[in-house]
Amino acid sequence: MSLSHPVLSVSGLSKAFTIHQQGKRIPSAQDATFAVHAGRLTALVGPSGAGKSTVLKCIYRTYLPQAGSIILHGDPPLDLATCDEHAALRARARDIAYVTQFLHCLPRQPTVDVVAAPLTAIGVPLPQAREAARIRLRELDLPERLWDVAPATFSGGERQRVNLARGLVHRPRLLMLDEPTASLDRRSADLVVAAIRAAKQAGVAILAIFHDPALVAALADDVVELSRPAEAACAA
Amino acid sequence: MIDRIQDGPVIEAQGLTRIHGRGCPDCVRLTGDVHGRNVCPACGSVVAVAEVSFRLWPGEILGVMGESGSGKSSVVRLLHLDDRPSAGTVRFRESHGRAHDLASIDEAEARRLRDTRFGMVHQNPHLGLNFGVSAGGNIAERLLCCGERRFHAIREAALGLLDRTEVPRARIDHQPGQFSGGMQQRLQIARALAPNPELLLLDEVTTGLDLSVQARILDLILSIQRDLGVAMVVVTHDLGVVRLLAGRTMVLRHGRVVESGLTDQILEDPQHPYTQQLVMSAL
Amino acid sequence: MSALLIAGTAQRFGFLDDFAVREIRRGLLKALAVPGYQVPYASREMPIARGFGTGGMQITLAIATPLDRLKVIDQGADDSVNAVSLRRFITAACPGLATTTRTAEATLIQTRHRVPERALTAGQTMVYQVPYPDPLQIVEPSERKRRLAHAHGDYARLWVKLYEDVVRFREVSISNRYPARVAGRYVIDPSPIPRWDLPKLHRSPVAHLFGAGREKKLYAVPPFTDVEPLAFDDVPFAVEAFRDAAGARRRCARCGAGDTYLDQIPQPDGGDRWQCNDQDRCAERMEER
Numbered sequence: 001m002s003l004s005h006p007v008l009s010v011s012g013l014s015k016a017f018t019i020h021q022q023g024k025r026i027p028s029a030q031d032a033t034f035a036v037h038a039g040r041l042t043a044l045v046g047p048s049g050a051g052k053s054t055v056l057k058c059i060y061r062t063y064l065p066q067a068g069s070i071i072l073h074g075d076p077p078l079d080l081a082t083c084d085e086h087a088a089l090r091a092r093a094r095d096i097a098y099v100t101q102f103l104h105c106l107p108r109q110p111t112v113d114v115v116a117a118p119l120t121a122i123g124v125p126l127p128q129a130r131e132a133a134r135i136r137l138r139e140l141d142l143p144e145r146l147w148d149v150a151p152a153t154f155s156g157g158e159r160q161r162v163n164l165a166r167g168l169v170h171r172p173r174l175l176m177l178d179e180p181t182a183s184l185d186r187r188s189a190d191l192v193v194a195a196i197r198a199a200k201q202a203g204v205a206i207l208a209i210f211h212d213p214a215l216v217a218a219l220a221d222d223v224v225e226l227s228r229p230a231e232a233a234c235a236a
Numbered sequence: 237m238i239d240r241i242q243d244g245p246v247i248e249a250q251g252l253t254r255i256h257g258r259g260c261p262d263c264v265r266l267t268g269d270v271h272g273r274n275v276c277p278a279c280g281s282v283v284a285v286a287e288v289s290f291r292l293w294p295g296e297i298l299g300v301m302g303e304s305g306s307g308k309s310s311v312v313r314l315l316h317l318d319d320r321p322s323a324g325t326v327r328f329r330e331s332h333g334r335a336h337d338l339a340s341i342d343e344a345e346a347r348r349l350r351d352t353r354f355g356m357v358h359q360n361p362h363l364g365l366n367f368g369v370s371a372g373g374n375i376a377e378r379l380l381c382c383g384e385r386r387f388h389a390i391r392e393a394a395l396g397l398l399d400r401t402e403v404p405r406a407r408i409d410h411q412p413g414q415f416s417g418g419m420q421q422r423l424q425i426a427r428a429l430a431p432n433p434e435l436l437l438l439d440e441v442t443t444g445l446d447l448s449v450q451a452r453i454l455d456l457i458l459s460i461q462r463d464l465g466v467a468m469v470v471v472t473h474d475l476g477v478v479r480l481l482a483g484r485t486m487v488l489r490h491g492r493v494v495e496s497g498l499t500d501q502i503l504e505d506p507q508h509p510y511t512q513q514l515v516m517s518a519l
Numbered sequence: 520m521s522a523l524l525i526a527g528t529a530q531r532f533g534f535l536d537d538f539a540v541r542e543i544r545r546g547l548l549k550a551l552a553v554p555g556y557q558v559p560y561a562s563r564e565m566p567i568a569r570g571f572g573t574g575g576m577q578i579t580l581a582i583a584t585p586l587d588r589l590k591v592i593d594q595g596a597d598d599s600v601n602a603v604s605l606r607r608f609i610t611a612a613c614p615g616l617a618t619t620t621r622t623a624e625a626t627l628i629q630t631r632h633r634v635p636e637r638a639l640t641a642g643q644t645m646v647y648q649v650p651y652p653d654p655l656q657i658v659e660p661s662e663r664k665r666r667l668a669h670a671h672g673d674y675a676r677l678w679v680k681l682y683e684d685v686v687r688f689r690e691v692s693i694s695n696r697y698p699a700r701v702a703g704r705y706v707i708d709p710s711p712i713p714r715w716d717l718p719k720l721h722r723s724p725v726a727h728l729f730g731a732g733r734e735k736k737l738y739a740v741p742p743f744t745d746v747e748p749l750a751f752d753d754v755p756f757a758v759e760a761f762r763d764a765a766g767a768r769r770r771c772a773r774c775g776a777g778d779t780y781l782d783q784i785p786q787p788d789g790g791d792r793w794q795c796n797d798q799d800r801c802a803e804r805m806e807e808r
Contacts, residue, residue: 057505062504062505063505064501089483089498107451
């Protein structure tokens with residue numbers, strides 16, 4: 001596969017929330033169009049309220065978009081905006097990783113199992129999944145004494161590395177990052193940035209939101225600017 | 237497991253409807269969420285569920301959410317063949333490929349499926365366990381239903397299932413009446429798992445238990461999904477339970493599906509006014 | 520069917536009216552045709568109370584002819600109060616019907632609690648007085664559910680009872696009424712015969728007819744039919760061993776038989792005396808000696 005091959009093509013993506021109780025319609029993302037390529041990092045930029053996170057959540061199917069298409073290229077290509085739920089779940093399990101600044105995981109689960117979870121979900125036996133998880137955790141320099149502890153007590157930087165390790169463990173084609181270095185100390189942020197670079201090198205297509213313009217400059221191959229939805233679109 | 241999806245769905249329900257009473261041609265049209273009722277004004281029949289359609293894939297956990305009277309338990313009763321639909325079809329496919337329409341199955345075949353292919357865990361342990369026999373006996377009954385006739389094999393399998401569900405081995409010959417509520421539920425799960433079922437139905441299994449006990453049972457259910465890949469339907473009124481367990485969720489109200497989707501979508505981007513209200517009141 | 524009247528009277532042979540005879544015979548035919556299946560029937564009022572053997576007695580009265588020779592036993596004895604009363608009533612209702620205590624001579628044997636020790640021969644008929652016809656009764660109180668379970672061949676809860684027994688006593692503790700599968704299909708309660716007698720039903724050359732008067736059920740084991748006790752593959756069914764402390768087979772204190780079902784009779788000196796339960800067979804053997 002050529003490195004410039006598009007993994008994801010988003011076109012005309014719009015999302016607005018309808019709050020029935022208040023009779024309100026709140027536009028969030030307006031007509032987003034861009035592509036993400038293998039081995040390249042596309043950064044979404046724009047003012048707060050431009051719908052950057054909304055676009056990621058639409059791609060992940062956490063939000064249902066009103067308009068547009070979200071094509072995950074493959075054989076056959078899949079439109080994540082309209083495909084059925086099982087196809088979306090399968091794309092999540094195999095192709096897409098979504099890493100936010102928060103680590104959402106099952107309580108009471110040891111870190112190594114948290115990281116191994118995406119592999120066991122696609123049928124990899126637990127011992128092999130754990131082995132792969134340990135490799136990722138070592139790459140991200142998470143102290144080994146933490147591996148068998150649940151991440152609940154970890155520092156922000158440790159948690160974020162667990163989060164990223166889990167995102168990368170099953171070698172997704174598309175990695176989505178929502179402010180992965182927010183509120184991290186310098187050393188942790190550097191480790192995360194290094195991991196992102198390594199993933200890019202390995203051919204992963206990355207779609208990212210960074211709070212820090214310096215990171216955009218340092219990591220992005222493509223930059224997509226989103227603007228706040230027009231007021232005219234606000235009429236319910 | 238997700239990779240088993242290509243085998244096809246375990247359950248495929250189409251237009252599942254259950255009307256208690258005489259029924260009339262207008263029952264379904266005059267009831268449901270848009271009318272805010274499930275009693276037919278024309279004939280007085282109760283429309284427990286109507287036009288429920290869904291698919292359940294191997295290894296998947298489907299959440300069924302709703303308040304009491306929404307029809308969620310009716311769906312479970314129909315799936316478990318404790319009741320038959322007034323209309324609609326439910327296709328159940330066994331792993332070796334044999335498919336059945338549960339809506340028109342005969343009673344002997346229904347018994348076979350209940351005994352060997354399904355597992356059911358009730359909110360009330362008195363419905364799911366035989367309190368007159370030991371914990372081991374409760375598990376043995378399911379194995380005996382499947383034709384196991386070796387005493388020692390039954391004993392070994394029962395011990396294995398107790399280990400699996402974290403019930404101490406030493407309790408195998410105790411009667412469930414001597415167990416704590418959480419342990420009774422775990423024993424129910426052990427019993428349900430005994431024949432290696434292809435469909436596990438869980439009806440409000442954590443309702444009314446202490447939070448720490450609930451957590452242990454939810455962990456157990458997740459590990460069962462991870463290790464055994466059995467398809468499950470989890471009925472609950474608790475958003476926290478579907479959030480933790482279910483990949484997809486179906487929201488019922490007045491016997492109708494008002495919304496269904498990926499669980500995180502239902503929780504973060506609910507479309508239907510009722511779901512929005514439900515999510516907002518919980519958060 | 521024309522009524523068989525007792526000579527010189529208007530009294531019917533066999534006490535029962537034509538309709539009752541016809542119904543019971545039809546029921547028995549059905550029971551023989553579907554081995555082990557419990558056929559419901561309208562149990563008649565008899566001059567003895569229900570629960571005292573009316574089911575067996577109705578079968579005997581419905582099938583006996585003046586050509587038969589009847590033996591009635593209760594707990595292996597021909598001379599106990601119940602056996603004597605039943606025999607007296609049946610012979611009064613069936614003039615000309617001969618009686619005997621010898622198993623080999625009888626054509627019709629009505630019994631409670633025992634199958635004779637002497638091997639039965641083709642042409643004889645066994646009639647059992649049954650208190651509880653349904654083996655599932657101990658595990659399922661609802662008759663409707665029991666019938667469904669029989670129809671579906673679902674005996675899992677009965678098996679659970681065996682499981683619980685093995686757990687508690689390391690063996691199946693059922694001493695009598697041991698459930699058995701007939702012809703590979705229905706499981707029967709063989710009436711309160713001891714385990715010792717159950718193998719005698721397996722491929723027996725005679726018809727075994729069971730009547731439960733109070734519960735209004737008839738069932739049967741036809742000749743040469745498989746009767747298999749329910750048992751785990753690795754905890755086999757076993758009859759009573761009758762072994763003494765040293766492990767030797769006990770013998771009858773009267774006739775010396777070492778191959779019969781024995782009664783344990785406590786003695787004033789604190790010891791036990793063991794002797795044949797089947798008194799006629801015991802007497803026969805003593806005569807032979």
